Amino acid sequence: MPIIGQLCVVLTSIVAVLTGLAFFKFYDSFITVPELPNFELDKWWGPNTTKPLDTSIRPYRVVFTDAMQENLRVLFDHYRGRRRVKSLNESWSYGVHSDALGQVFAHWQFKYPFRERVRYLNKFNHFKTNIQGLDIHFVHVKPKVDKNVKVLPIILLHGWPSSFRDFFEVIPILTTPRPGYDFVFEVIVPSLPGFVYSQATTKRGMTTYEIAIIMRNLMRRIGHNKYYIQGGDFGHSIGSHMATLFSNExxxxxxxxxxxxxxxxxxxxxxxxxxxxxxGGEHSDRMYPLSEKLSYLIEESGYMHLQGTKPDTIGYALQNSPVGMAAYMLDRYMMFTNSSNKDTVAGGLESISVTDLLDNVMLYWITDSMTTSLRLYKESFVNYETEQILGRIPTTVPTWGLRMKYELVHQPNWILKWKYPALLGTTTLDVGGHFAALERPRELADDIFKAIKNFLEH
Structure with a gap:
C-alpha cells in the first residue's frame, strides 16, 4: 500500500477514535444518570469535636435592643455627615441610584418603626434546636382548625439575600382554611445555617446538599418523617436535593x-x-433572544462571582456599613424583581415596601451574618461537580413549578422533566420576579395549595 494510503488509514483511525471518545465523553457528562453519592447523615458541623446529645427545642425571640439602635444612629450620622456621591445618570446602570438609596436611608433613619417591627417579627413562634452541632433557628406555626380539616407539614426554604422574614405574609394564608380544600398547613420556616439566627459552621464544605441533610434532620427533630417542601433561589436547590436524597420522606x-x-x-x-x-413554545420570549438574555445574566452575575470566590472580603466590607449593606441587598432585590427596574431612578422601589426590605437588612445587620451567608456561594462553586451529579439524578417526588414573569431563568416543562419526571404541572404568571414570597405572597400561597391538591389526587 502506498505511504499516502497508509497515512490516510492511520488518520482515519485516529479521527474515528477521537470521535468515539468525544461521543463517550458527551454521553458520560450529559446523558447518563450517575450513581447517587454516599453522604453522612449525621456529619458534625459544630465548632468543637464533642457531640453533646442535646435534642431539646428551645423557644426564641427576635430582639432589637436600645444599644443596637444607638449603634445604628451613630453610623447613620457618620454617613449623613459625609458628602455622598451622586449617580451619573437617570438609571441604575452603574448600580443603586443615589436618589433611591437616599430614599431608603431616610426611611430607615426616620420612618422605620423599630419597636413595631420587633412585635411583627415575633408574631409567630420562634425556636432553636441543635442539629449536627449547629443551633438551627426556625419559625413554627400550627393552624387552629376543626378535626375534619387535614393539617399537612411543609417546610419553606429561603435563599439569599432573603430570610425567614420573606414568608411572613405567606404563613397566614397557608394556615387558614379555604373553600374547595380540605387541608391547611403546619408551617416550618428555618434560617439556613450561617443565615441570620442559625449558627454558622467553622468548617469547609457546607454547601446546599449538606444543608439539605440538616433540614431533613430538623424536620425529623420536630416530629415529621413525611412532609412537603417549598423553595426558591438557594431554597430551590436545597429542596431539590432533599427530594433527591430522601424521596421516601x-x-x-x-x-x-x-x-x-x-x-x-x-x-x-x-x-x-x-x-x-x-x-420555548409559547413562552419562548422569556428564554430568547439568547444574546439579550446572556447579556443580562452576565451583567447581573458579578455579585455571584465575587461571593463565589472571595465571600469574606465583601462580607467584612458590608458588615461594617449598614448603609452599604442596604445598598448591596437593595441592588439584588430590585434587579431580580424586574430587569427593567434598571432603567429608572426609583429602580422599582415604588412597587415594594421599603419597610419589608429593611426588615431583612436589619436581620442580617444585627446578627452579623452577612459574611457567613455569602460563604454558601463559595461552597457551591467548590463542590460544583457533586452539585452537578445530584442535578442529573431524577427524583420521583411529585413536583410543581411556579414561573414568575421576571424570573432569571425560564425552562419548558419537557426540560424540567429530565430532572423532575414526576412534574405534575407548572403555573406561569405575568407578574412577579425572583423573590416570589416577598413580592407576591398571595400568588405563591395560592399556587402551593393548588400544587398540594394535585399531589394528593395522584
Whole structure:
C-alpha cells in the first residue's frame, strides 16, 4: 500500500477514535444518570469535636435592643455627615441610584418603626434546636382548625439575600382554611445555617446538599418523617436535593425557581436560539433572544462571582456599613424583581415596601451574618461537580413549578422533566420576579395549595 494510503488509514483511525471518545465523553457528562453519592447523615458541623446529645427545642425571640439602635444612629450620622456621591445618570446602570438609596436611608433613619417591627417579627413562634452541632433557628406555626380539616407539614426554604422574614405574609394564608380544600398547613420556616439566627459552621464544605441533610434532620427533630417542601433561589436547590436524597420522606416539592441545572439543559438552551419557538413554545420570549438574555445574566452575575470566590472580603466590607449593606441587598432585590427596574431612578422601589426590605437588612445587620451567608456561594462553586451529579439524578417526588414573569431563568416543562419526571404541572404568571414570597405572597400561597391538591389526587 502506498505511504499516502497508509497515512490516510492511520488518520482515519485516529479521527474515528477521537470521535468515539468525544461521543463517550458527551454521553458520560450529559446523558447518563450517575450513581447517587454516599453522604453522612449525621456529619458534625459544630465548632468543637464533642457531640453533646442535646435534642431539646428551645423557644426564641427576635430582639432589637436600645444599644443596637444607638449603634445604628451613630453610623447613620457618620454617613449623613459625609458628602455622598451622586449617580451619573437617570438609571441604575452603574448600580443603586443615589436618589433611591437616599430614599431608603431616610426611611430607615426616620420612618422605620423599630419597636413595631420587633412585635411583627415575633408574631409567630420562634425556636432553636441543635442539629449536627449547629443551633438551627426556625419559625413554627400550627393552624387552629376543626378535626375534619387535614393539617399537612411543609417546610419553606429561603435563599439569599432573603430570610425567614420573606414568608411572613405567606404563613397566614397557608394556615387558614379555604373553600374547595380540605387541608391547611403546619408551617416550618428555618434560617439556613450561617443565615441570620442559625449558627454558622467553622468548617469547609457546607454547601446546599449538606444543608439539605440538616433540614431533613430538623424536620425529623420536630416530629415529621413525611412532609412537603417549598423553595426558591438557594431554597430551590436545597429542596431539590432533599427530594433527591430522601424521596421516601418528601411527599411533594413546590418550587418558584423551576430550573434544571444540568449541563445538557444549558446546552439545549444555547442551541435552541436557532429555533426559539420549538424549544420555548409559547413562552419562548422569556428564554430568547439568547444574546439579550446572556447579556443580562452576565451583567447581573458579578455579585455571584465575587461571593463565589472571595465571600469574606465583601462580607467584612458590608458588615461594617449598614448603609452599604442596604445598598448591596437593595441592588439584588430590585434587579431580580424586574430587569427593567434598571432603567429608572426609583429602580422599582415604588412597587415594594421599603419597610419589608429593611426588615431583612436589619436581620442580617444585627446578627452579623452577612459574611457567613455569602460563604454558601463559595461552597457551591467548590463542590460544583457533586452539585452537578445530584442535578442529573431524577427524583420521583411529585413536583410543581411556579414561573414568575421576571424570573432569571425560564425552562419548558419537557426540560424540567429530565430532572423532575414526576412534574405534575407548572403555573406561569405575568407578574412577579425572583423573590416570589416577598413580592407576591398571595400568588405563591395560592399556587402551593393548588400544587398540594394535585399531589394528593395522584
Amino acid at each position: 418528601v411527599l411533594g416539592f413546590h418550587t418558584n425557581f423551576p430550573v434544571n441545572f444540568s449541563k445538557l439543559a444549558q446546552l439545549i438552551w444555547v442551541f435552541g436560539s436557532i429555533w426559539p419557538t420549538i424549544i
